[in-house]
Amino acid sequence: MYPLPGLGKRAVAERLRIGGPDANVPHEEFAMPEPVTRLHPETARNPGMPLDMDIVRAVQANTSAIERRAATLPGRRTVKKDWQAAWLLRAITCIDLTTLSGDDTEGRVKRLCAKARQPVRPDLLDAMGMAPITVGAVCVYHDMVETAVRALDGSGIPVAAVSTGFPAGLSPFRLRLAEIGESVAAGASEIDIVISRRHALTGDWQALYDEMRAFRDACGDAHVKAILATGELGTLRNVARASMVCMMAGADFIKTSTGKEGVNATLPVSLTMIRAIRAYRAMTGARVGYKPAGGISKAKDALTYLALLKEELGDDWLRPALFRFGASSLLGDIERQLEHHVTGRYSAAWRHGLA
Numbered sequence: 001m002y003p004l005p006g007l008g009k010r011a012v013a014e015r016l017r018i019g020g021p022d023a024n025v026p027h028e029e030f031a032m033p034e035p036v037t038r039l040h041p042e043t044a045r046n047p048g049m050p051l052d053m054d055i056v057r058a059v060q061a062n063t064s065a066i067e068r069r070a071a072t073l074p075g076r077r078t079v080k081k082d083w084q085a086a087w088l089l090r091a092i093t094c095i096d097l098t099t100l101s102g103d104d105t106e107g108r109v110k111r112l113c114a115k116a117r118q119p120v121r122p123d124l125l126d127a128m129g130m131a132p133i134t135v136g137a138v139c140v141y142h143d144m145v146e147t148a149v150r151a152l153d154g155s156g157i158p159v160a161a162v163s164t165g166f167p168a169g170l171s172p173f174r175l176r177l178a179e180i181g182e183s184v185a186a187g188a189s190e191i192d193i194v195i196s197r198r199h200a201l202t203g204d205w206q207a208l209y210d211e212m213r214a215f216r217d218a219c220g221d222a223h224v225k226a227i228l229a230t231g232e233l234g235t236l237r238n239v240a241r242a243s244m245v246c247m248m249a250g251a252d253f254i255k256t257s258t259g260k261e262g263v264n265a266t267l268p269v270s271l272t273m274i275r276a277i278r279a280y281r282a283m284t285g286a287r288v289g290y291k292p293a294g295g296i297s298k299a300k301d302a303l304t305y306l307a308l309l310k311e312e313l314g315d316d317w318l319r320p321a322l323f324r325f326g327a328s329s330l331l332g333d334i335e336r337q338l339e340h341h342v343t344g345r346y347s348a349a350w351r352h353g354l355a
């Protein structure tokens, strides 16, 4: 399957220069596809491919071009009224509703799971003529996996566990592998691993590939999201290369951040990672998901991310199987905007607590 027949070396090389001229931005009517009817439609997993250092070395990132384009993104596409409500509902279905605090309790996780099952008040959904929806997943530390799995029983909502010594990823390697196994055994069907940043910072792409491959193997049937901790990778080129190497090693998703770095999800980083996903898709035919995480708390930011994804990867990515927001408080602001859409009034933010 790699490389795709018909895609010559030159075409591949063009796609690896992130930030170069972009002939691939679609200009069709900027509307949402039909509503999500199935939460997690089958998506073939990314099988990965052998590490190809020629490709990794060819990956470039033109930082100033990326930053220029990212700066134009907010407000570039505006969706209003019913369309905006539809986009916000779509955003909710793509949230990994997250609690990752040292003071997490079973009670907090149960309340979060109740919110995951019913993220929008039924009267608001009725007023919009919408069927019930749920979030994409609930994301917790290992110790809370069993509680979340029980609380979500019968809902079809997956539990994602952060793993491998999250957030720094500096515990002994065998323990990081064992941690994945424990979380899968406890019922997590998605595992968010953290990469060893030093491998990217020192350009040891073979070590990063081997680590990622081992993490994926330890996950078994559970889907694996690779957290790059982009705020600690130094350059956008490192972000682009780490994205490519993790995808080559079989990551199902690439994710920006743990939420604990000094800088978490940003638009330049997102553009870089999304372009890497696009290049990987062009080379191999495989679709890898994207998860910006950390600091995304406003409905308008969610709209910007969805617009970016639609422009760069197309409607196919606008669903939970290929896109998630890692966010602990975004849902509250979206619900507040939906209430305003239906009633014409804003309620206080405290009325939309999550857990």
Ligand SMILES: O=C[C@H](O)COP(=O)(O)O
Binding pocket: 098, 100, 139, 257, 258, 259, 260, 293, 294, 295, 296, 297, 326, 327, 328, 329, 330
């Ligand atoms: O992966 C998810 C993040 O840890 C959540 O970050 P946040 O609390 O800034 O929304």
